[in-house]
Amino acid sequence: MRGRSFLALLLALLVPLSAFAAGDPLPSWNDTAPKKAIVAFVERVTKAGSPDFVPVPERVATFDNDGTLWAEQPIYFQFQFALDRVKALAPQHPEWKDTEPFNHLIAGDMKAFLAGGEKSLMSVLAVSHSGMTTDEFNRIVVDWVATAKHPKTGRPYTQMVYQPMLELLAYLRDNGFKTFIVSGGGVEFMRAFAEKVYGIPPEQVVGSQGKLKFEMREGKPVLVKLPDVQFVDDGPGKPAGIQTFIGRRPIAAFGNSDGDLQMLQWTMAGAGARFGLIVHHTDAAREWAYDRTSHIGKLDKALDAAGPAGWTVVSMKDDWNTIFPK
């Protein structure tokens, strides 16, 4: 037994050294409960011989995008993209000066625009997200992402991502997880930057979709984006999107709003070790503070559900020492 004790001592000396050598994979996370829960979960499911061991192909983790991987205030970034697109197209559409809701946008009267409700919103989404080929749309988004700046911070939108979540994505992938986006955002909008910004390839992005029409143009095949919605990947649509696109139940899910409630319920109801996490926007100084009464990223039912269900709730103010990349 003395030999074994010596070995244990040696291991105790070596393990912290190797951990130090590898570096902390989550340096932007404070050493509070959420970080400890994440690390404990990953160790449980990756340790060979552990009763909770999960084979690599089944290590599926799904992430909401707006408010979970990047910010969503003062308005969803994809909606800002749509508004910018209307402004860019306005010179080619002189008739918009007299056409609702475009006249309000051109006049900069957001209050009048918003009074038009869902109908106005759909009009703007239609002109900004349909009528072009998929290749053209991709270029438009890539250009917008490269040039547009957030109205409050002046940062490019791709710098409005959460540094702790970038570290978490990399940490999970380093431990054999396949990381997916499962978001209410448009699937083709997100794919234009997800690989570069999050390291998530196009085939691992699940989102809302419009219908596409195959056409031959001058002997070349194109896919034209139609204004009709094919699938809305939000709320109860998220587990449906996971089932249809991925075909495996995740073992870990990350969200920030009631739109993620059903994804969390679906993920946590599977057998074996599971991990659910909600990002709670509590930091008015460094980001924004909002939850139960917010029009954007409303977090109410999912926050009530988190405690009884044992989901981890991250307070951005208390649990993250860094919000955005430096």
Next chain:
Amino acid sequence: MRGRSFLALLLALLVPLSAFAAGDPLPSWNDTAPKKAIVAFVERVTKAGSPDFVPVPERVATFDNDGTLWAEQPIYFQFQFALDRVKALAPQHPEWKDTEPFNHLIAGDMKAFLAGGEKSLMSVLAVSHSGMTTDEFNRIVVDWVATAKHPKTGRPYTQMVYQPMLELLAYLRDNGFKTFIVSGGGVEFMRAFAEKVYGIPPEQVVGSQGKLKFEMREGKPVLVKLPDVQFVDDGPGKPAGIQTFIGRRPIAAFGNSDGDLQMLQWTMAGAGARFGLIVHHTDAAREWAYDRTSHIGKLDKALDAAGPAGWTVVSMKDDWNTIFPK
């Protein structure tokens, strides 16, 4: 220069030896044009420094399923599954004895059943593919696959797969390709066996889809399969499915019927090296021989397109020395 010639001679002696040592990755393919074209394409896109080199993440290859990876005669196997399901459910539905089209199936009168056309077909698909949870449906398909036998060969359906295509899938994966199914078949039907049979994981299966409904049952979330069609992944739907599910244009596509025409066009229209292949069912002795006038797997327009477009056409009779696994 003498030294260089000596090196060339040495290489000429060594290379065949190493090829022999590694084994032929496509032993069920005869040494005819299709095999040579496949190997030449893979070597072009994988050789570092080659002008046609394609980085690993972009090595996407898409495969039709029915008639390309497994047989489809005398009727699509998924339709046989649906018919078997009606028979299995009949004892619980005494009313079917007097209800069209089920009465014809129970009586074994396929002619009367088929006279009902698409309406009859949809009725059978509805009772066999909806009304249960996704977990229940998966179990039903797994059980069927484990027990059902092909009416002509007596083999399990999962032994009605094409050995040359299994070798091709493995060869492409060994060369850094990600292999996807893109099929008109139901996505959840195919996923029940695609990983085991083809080595293709659920998240790389694209297919036709029904709508899903999220529900809580006794406090547990379930997804219920509805009878409504959400997306048909066939013909012009295939490039749309590729765009929506995968988000990358394949560099190689494999099909066998006019339902694959647009997938091949879409794949081949991309920049850089591309490979398109059509499996032509020409072997009445070992499999089936059919093309332009067949009700199942009709191959007419795509066969006409293949020559001018430079797609490879495989004659099963001439180019494959083995059809089914031994």
